[in-house]
Amino acid sequence: MLSLKHLQDTKLSSLALLDTAYIIVLLPLMLILKIPMLLFSFMVLLLLFFKKTPADKYLILFVFLMGVLALYLSLYGLFSFRGLSRLKLFLELLVYVLIIVVSMQRLTREINFYLLLSPMLFLALSLFFFHSILMLSYVIVEIFFLLWLLLAQRMDGDMIESFRAGMVMFMYSLPWVVVLFIFFPRISFDHADYGFKGENIQRMGHDGTMFLDSKALLVPSDRIVMEVGFDKEIPSSDKLYFRGSMLYVDKKDHWEPLPSYIKRENRTDDPIEGETVDYKVTLYPTQKHWIYLLDMPVRAVNDSEMDRDLISTVEKPIKSPLHYAARSALSPTLHDNLDQVTLDASTHFDPTRNPRTYQEAQKIKKRFEDPEKRASALVKFFQKQSLTYSLKPKALDINNTADSFLFDQRLGYCVHFASSFVTMARMSGIPSRIVTGYRADKANSLKNYLPVKERDAHAWAELYLDGHWVRFETTSTASSIDVESAQLLGTNTREKNKTFMESANLYLMYVKYQVETWILYYSHIRQLQLIQYAKDNPRFVLLFVLSLLALVLITFSITVYFRRPRCTHKILCIIEPLVKKLKKEGYIREKNETMHQYFLRYMKDHPDNSALKEVDRYYEAISYGGDTSAAALKQLKRVVKKSVSP
Amino acid sequence: MNYTIASEFTVLIDAIESHLVGKKETIALSLATFFAGGHLLLEDIPGVGKTTLAKHLSQVLGLDFGRIQFTSDMLPSDILGVNYYNQKEGAFIFKKGPIFTSFLLADEINRSMPKTQSALLQAMEEGSISIDGTLHALPMPFFVIGTQNPHEEAGTFPLPTSQLDRFMCSFGIGYPDRDSEREILKGERGHSSTLSDSLLTPQKIEGYMKQASEVTLSETLLDFLQEIIAYTRESGLFEYGLSTRGALSLTAMAKSWAMLQGRTYATADDLQAVTSVVCSHRLQFKEGPTTAKRIHHEIFTHVRSDI
Numbered sequence: 034m035l036s037l038k039h040l041q042d043t044k045l046s047s048l049a050l051l052d053t054a055y056i057i058v059l060l061p062l063m064l065i066l067k068i069p070m071l072l073f074s075f076m077v078l079l080l081l082f083f084k085k086t087p088a089d090k091y092l093i094l095f096v097f098l099m100g101v102l103a104l105y106l107s108l109y110g111l112f113s114f115r116g117l118s119r120l121k122l123f124l125e126l127l128v129y130v131l132i133i134v135v136s137m138q139r140l141t142r143e144i145n146f147y148l149l150l151s152p153m154l155f156l157a158l159s160l161f162f163f164h165s166i167l168m169l170s171y172v173i174v175e176i177f178f179l180l181w182l183l184l185a186q187r188m189d190g191d192m193i194e195s196f197r198a199g200m201v202m203f204m205y206s207l208p209w210v211v212v213l214f215i216f217f218p219r220i221s222f223d224h225a226d227y228g229f230k231g232e233n234i235q236r237m238g239h240d241g242t243m244f245l246d247s248k249a250l251l252v253p254s255d256r257i258v259m260e261v262g263f264d265k266e267i268p269s270s271d272k273l274y275f276r277g278s279m280l281y282v283d284k285k286d287h288w289e290p291l292p293s294y295i296k297r298e299n300r301t302d303d304p305i306e307g308e309t310v311d312y313k314v315t316l317y318p319t320q321k322h323w324i325y326l327l328d329m330p331v332r333a334v335n336d337s338e339m340d341r342d343l344i345s346t347v348e349k350p351i352k353s354p355l356h357y358a359a360r361s362a363l364s365p366t367l368h369d370n371l372d373q374v375t376l377d378a379s380t381h382f383d384p385t386r387n388p389r390t391y392q393e394a395q396k397i398k399k400r401f402e403d404p405e406k407r408a409s410a411l412v413k414f415f416q417k418q419s420l421t422y423s424l425k426p427k428a429l430d431i432n433n434t435a436d437s438f439l440f441d442q443r444l445g446y447c448v449h450f451a452s453s454f455v456t457m458a459r460m461s462g463i464p465s466r467i468v469t470g471y472r473a474d475k476a477n478s479l480k481n482y483l484p485v486k487e488r489d490a491h492a493w494a495e496l497y498l499d500g501h502w503v504r505f506e507t508t509s510t511a512s513s514i515d516v517e518s519a520q521l522l523g524t525n526t527r528e529k530n531k532t533f534m535e536s537a538n539l540y541l542m543y544v545k546y547q548v549e550t551w552i553l554y555y556s557h558i559r560q561l562q563l564i565q566y567a568k569d570n571p572r573f574v575l576l577f578v579l580s581l582l583a584l585v586l587i588t589f590s591i592t593v594y595f596r597r598p599r600c601t602h603k604i605l606c607i608i609e610p611l612v613k614k615l616k617k618e619g620y621i622r623e624k625n626e627t628m629h630q631y632f633l634r635y636m637k638d639h640p641d642n643s644a645l646k647e648v649d650r651y652y653e654a655i656s657y658g659g660d661t662s663a664a665a666l667k668q669l670k671r672v673v674k675k676s677v678s679p
Numbered sequence: 680m681n682y683t684i685a686s687e688f689t690v691l692i693d694a695i696e697s698h699l700v701g702k703k704e705t706i707a708l709s710l711a712t713f714f715a716g717g718h719l720l721l722e723d724i725p726g727v728g729k730t731t732l733a734k735h736l737s738q739v740l741g742l743d744f745g746r747i748q749f750t751s752d753m754l755p756s757d758i759l760g761v762n763y764y765n766q767k768e769g770a771f772i773f774k775k776g777p778i779f780t781s782f783l784l785a786d787e788i789n790r791s792m793p794k795t796q797s798a799l800l801q802a803m804e805e806g807s808i809s810i811d812g813t814l815h816a817l818p819m820p821f822f823v824i825g826t827q828n829p830h831e832e833a834g835t836f837p838l839p840t841s842q843l844d845r846f847m848c849s850f851g852i853g854y855p856d857r858d859s860e861r862e863i864l865k866g867e868r869g870h871s872s873t874l875s876d877s878l879l880t881p882q883k884i885e886g887y888m889k890q891a892s893e894v895t896l897s898e899t900l901l902d903f904l905q906e907i908i909a910y911t912r913e914s915g916l917f918e919y920g921l922s923t924r925g926a927l928s929l930t931a932m933a934k935s936w937a938m939l940q941g942r943t944y945a946t947a948d949d950l951q952a953v954t955s956v957v958c959s960h961r962l963q964f965k966e967g968p969t970t971a972k973r974i975h976h977e978i979f980t981h982v983r984s985d986i
Binding site for chain 2: 602624625627628629630633653654656657658659
């Protein structure tokens with residue numbers, strides 16, 4: 034409010050108001066401007082700053098030419114519009130043209146219709162470029178500012194009065210906005226690529242191929258791949274396996290899923306047992322078909338298909354954030370009557386490769402008849418090899434990847450562990466396969482909110498034992514982790530308490546997620562859900578009505594606050610506390626009473642109130658005697674304070 | 680009314696009050712009118728002390744007192760004076776009329792013909808008279824107390840509003856209150872036969888007049904004043920609003936009233952105190968009687984002084 038007090042005496046000219054509006058709306062757009070256009074804008078700013086007189090037509094022509102040049106340079110090489118997929122380019126072009134036109138108009142130093150309208154156009158255009166909660170907040174602020182400036186222009190630049198009027202208008206609209214937001218019939222667009230749909234930066238995701246050569250580079254990035262909101266408590270970390278793709282085929286330098294032409298039998302039984310957990314996922318664009326579900330998903334989510342291995346895919350690559358609700362049973366095993374195709378695929382290995390691994394596998398195969406014992410022998414063998422977890426392994430021998438990893442390099446991460454383990458398991462006669470996906474860490478969660486980051490990408494093995502596919506966390510067989518990787522993974526910090534910044538960041542993400550879930554992605558489905566929920570829970574309805582009433586009350590009080598008689602008179606402001614005190618004591622100033630008479634009336638009943646007498650004296654001297662010096666005002670403030678204190 | 684007269688003026692008021700018992704406020708307002716450089720119209724029935732007030736006021740102020748009893752056959756020359764031919768000197772000589780005095784009591788002013796009235800009123804406005812093309816300055820200060828009987832109508836020529844405007848203030852004296860009247864009846868006080876002592880010198884009077892004109896009017900007070908003026912003009916309650924001369928009178932009276940209280944600035948209270956006496960003969964309600972009290976009430980319940 035301090036700055037508002039300064040504003041009180043400020044009256045801005047219409048041009049200044051307009052410039053403010055432009056600064057507000059152009060600020061976010063500056064982020065998308067290309068360098069030539071930025072330079073052009075800067076040039077116009079300089080012109081406006083140094084040339085105080087209206088520009089003549091030659092200057093305008095010059096600015097126009099420069100603008101066209103900047104436009105050409107900015108969009109050079111991009112002039113190939115193909116359909117609406119290039120909508121953004123069109124919009125960018127529109128922004129540039131608008132900037133040129135506005136610059137030309139503004140240099141004439143006249144206010145016209147175009148200049149008044151353009152801030153709104155910029156505001157609308159900026160909506161197409163930014164898709165984040167931050168921008169939503171900024172737009173709300175922008176709208177308020179534009180409203181304020183519009184009112185200020187109407188009110189001859191009286192900033193404080195127009196602020197109050199704008200605030201009142203804003204406040205009045207608030208309950209309606211909330212009610213309309215919740216109940217207004219919604220139209221859901223399936224694939225609207227613009228608007229506030231969240232960030233659209235592409236995530237890596239899994240592409241169904243797992244490389245073992247130099248392409249295999251794990252980026253411990255903090256970019257969020259998906260955000261998961263659990264209906265109840267988050268399960269422990271050892272259960273947070275998100276199933277992505279299923280890899281069967283060893284192609285020397287990489288692993289692949291089964292080719293799509295291979296037809297496998299459908300499941301006939303319900304493979305899921307155990308307690309279930311419900312959760313909602315926001316999956317960010319991966320440009321891939323896979324969607325990620327907790328092991329083991331109970332059923333396919335909407336618009337997706339789930340195959341025999343409980344791997345879910347959608348028809349089109351995911352290009353905008355995808356939201357789905359899912360249910361999973363937290364089981365590390367999956368019941369399956371192995372069909373011939375799957376059996377063949379999960380036992381196949383190339384006997385010409387990895388001779389050393391094959392030798393060891395044969396030893397185990399001979400020693401243990403029972404597949405389960407074989408499997409634990411495999412784990413023991415891996416543990417004995419003193420393998421080191423490292424994010425920067427040396428290159429493997431592509432022809433003998435398992436040999437190279439297990440006996441020579443002994444350095445690697447989940448990909449190396451899982452692929453070698455599966456290779457060796459197959460060699461020892463156990464059907465096995467690789468699952469890729471994400472393994473999240475509960476330590477990074479807040480309440481029921483779990484962000485899954487790119488660094489959580491993971492691969493593990495599934496071995497077919499006793500009619501079930503059993504998950505094996507192959508990476509845990511590593512006997513050490515190299516220092517660098519530990520740092521990169523943040524293992525050290527994870528063991529200790531999270532730093533303040535980490536917690537704060539997590540908390541911000543949580544808030545953002547909640548806002549996005551309930552505001553940005555509030556769809557007709559959620560609307561129906563909400564109405565259904567309200568039908569089942571009368572208490573919720575009551576709570577809702579009460580909070581709405583509270584909102585109305587808050588709105589009302591804020592409105593009253595902003596519409597209260599304004600204390601404009603410097604001296605009246607100072608004695609306001611005293612007048613309030615007298616009012617409290619039942620002395621209300623009559624309409625035809627002067628302040629002096631009012632004080633006298635009070636003093637008649639309280640003759641010993643000497644402080645009030647002093648106030649009266651100073652008040653008159655300042656108010657009528659014209660002694661408005663700072664010292665006098667200070668003195669008045671002092672005696673008022675004295676008179677108010679009990 | 681809340682006011683405290685400064686001690687240097689209480690002396691004057693007390694001196695007059697000993698002859699006009701219980702009328703301190705009236706006396707103070709008369710003094711204020713005098714120091715504001717205006718003229719006073721006393722409107723009241725005979726026998727309440729109009730002449731007493733005038734006489735003793737002039738005595739206390741130390742001014743020479745003149746009195747004209749207005750009648751219906753009076754001519755302007757009876758007031759202003761005439762040019763007569765002096766045969767001895769062979770030239771026209773101006774014989775000053777009774778108006779050539781510092782303190783004039785114009786008794787029952789509405790009894791004379793409009794022509795005679797206007798002769799007086801012009802002199803009051805301009806402070807000089809012209810006879811046969813010669814300008815004769817009136818003495819300074821020149822103060823007129825006009826009186827008229829509001830209830831008597833037979834054989835009177837009521838002053839038009841434009842003429843009334845020349846008087847700065849107008850009020851009545853009214854009956855004394857019970858206690859004061861008892862004192863008068865007992866014969867303890869209020870003998871008008873003895874004269875007051877002169878308490879002021881012309882220099883002092885001039886000084887006070889200057890002092891009154893130099894009283895500060897703050898911007899906030901001027902705002903309030905202008906709102907009052909606007910109200911009289913725009914509310915539609917009155918036949919016509921306050922004239923600019925009326926507004927000037929209001930400020931002059933407020934200043935003078937402030938000076939009487941020993942202040943160098945005027946306050947909203949001062950304005951409230953003098954508004955009805957300045958306005959009561961200038962404003963006329965469209966409906967109902969016009970009284971000072973009603974004017975005060977109407978104006979100040981509608982024009983709010985925030986300060």
